[in-house]
Amino acid sequence: MCTRVIWPDAAGAVLVGRNMDYHRDTGTNLWLLPQGIERNDGVSGSLSWTAEYGSVVAGAFDMMSVDGMNEAGLAGHILWLAESDYGSRDTSKPSLSMAIWLQYFLDNFATVADAAAWIVDSDVQVVPLGDPATGEVPAVHLALDDATGDSAIIEYLDGKATVWHDRDYRVMTNSPSFDKQIELLKEVDGFGGTKPLPGTTLASDRFARAAYYVGRLPEPKSEVEAVAGMFSVIRNAAQPFRIPDPDKPYASQTIWQTVSDLTNKRYVFDSTTRPNVLWVDFDKLDFSVGAQAGKLDLMGDTSLEGGLAGNVSRRFEETPPMQFLTLPA
Template sequence: MCTRFLWSSVGTPGAGNVLVGRSMDWFEDTHTQLAVRPRGAERQSAPGDPGSFTWVSEFGSIVCLMYGEIAVDGLNEAGLQVSGLYLAESDYGVRDTARPGLALAQAIQCLLDRFANVTDAVAWLTSSGVQIIPLDIGGKPGTGHIALADRSGDSAIIEFVAGELTVHHGTDYTVMANSPLYEEQLELERRYAGLGGNDPLPGGTDSPDRFARAAFYSSRLPHTTSGREAAAYVFSVIRNASAPFGTADPVRPNVSTTRWRTVADLTAGRYFFESTTNPNVVWAELASFDLAPGPETRFDPQSSLAVSGEVNAQFAAA
């Protein structure tokens, strides 16, 4: 389930337009909505948990709400982008209520609300001792890992292994998929031609196959100073790393049909969304929204075949 990669359009990290492409693969329609969330909202990390804490959003953001409730991907006004991807091997440990608790359903929004860049987010995750609390998503175990990126081209992959936080932080960590754990994915990647090995580039929908294709093709994208071309190039790669209808495995939710794709332009503050059940691409210009404290607004990107292009005016009060 899901693939993500980070790319800077002029070749070096942070140069040109910095973009993140991600796919959402799942066993059923996720009924995803787009939400613009302004500054000043107070949220709670894990209602009912003794280690729950509150915060007030410092940055406005646009997010994808899976099932209309769970923020699984988004971009904030400072240019921080955060994605949550499925990872069956995640182990958050037995709940220690002496540690602050953060429900997985709130993790993406928490990071978008509070941090302007990857370094600050990683510093808090490392120093706070925060413990992720899993959830069920659509009747499936909700365990995952988190990818962060910012306008400088910085990146981090966050996983919890045997209850301990593991962090891969730096501009080299541009691609993420699902199982196995990230360190093992990096080893598998090196088997393929053009990535350090001799095996032919795989064409399947398993996570290591998608990881390898995203790494291979994103490293060969032509340079461009055009934001329009850069977004198109990123779409071309994330579509190649997607899973067509008919390829899902009912036993393994990490091998599922691609339900939607996003391309976030961190430099321009532009957020594209493409549903695989709708032939149109829509996008929102985050800088054009009023992100002062107030109610959030939402848009259903699958609501109509007639809607395409820039959709800021389609967002309405939730």
């Protein structure tokens, strides 16, 4: 599931909040990935690059970037979209494995406009990969946002990328596709319709609530107030814990949340199963070519006494860069 929402005028800063809703733990850790790392598409190796920008990302199972921000203030967020159709593989086109799809943009672009143009010009394909533990193949779409407040949603429908690019596209949830979400929003009071603001956990209802409340946030007096304001919106769109429903295996609960300050370059992480909020300040990190990659272990000590909390910028442990899941040979 999941929700993403942009607050483009938070007293001069652009903030983005997201909920990660999933039906099981994703083994998420934070990764510090500097400039200069050599990567390839994880499919055939025909598309390769050297990371121009360093980034901090939230990984899934230490094999896939699902959320993160680069040092230029471009951020990206992977969310579920059941209608996704990536089409049959066309080897004449460039491809990116689903695991490294987001990372490609964090490595190579500073703005949404440049990233969106590349998607259209390259006609890039996304190649889905199954979870090696369960065999489950995710169906996802991607949101990109930057420090200017620009936004794009990329969905693969009927085998081709559709790019919804406009700074007014502040909210993204899940099904149905983004164009249909926009039409459903018009039925709600305050957006042109007469229906009351909905309250269920349906993606369309979360979409409406996030759009409504982010447009009514008071001007913050500090960065702390800005982050708190964004958390108040995404928590309103969060999904509570639930007993698993065998008839709805896709039904999810919010397992963690992030707030990305794209202007001041701060990445805030909050787990729903751990007691502490933590954050990373980019001005305290070394993203230069040749710098050591790092990993922040969020799966270790989660106690009130010893768990990670507060500013953890200096607590990344040196490690080889994250190895992304690749298509089996």
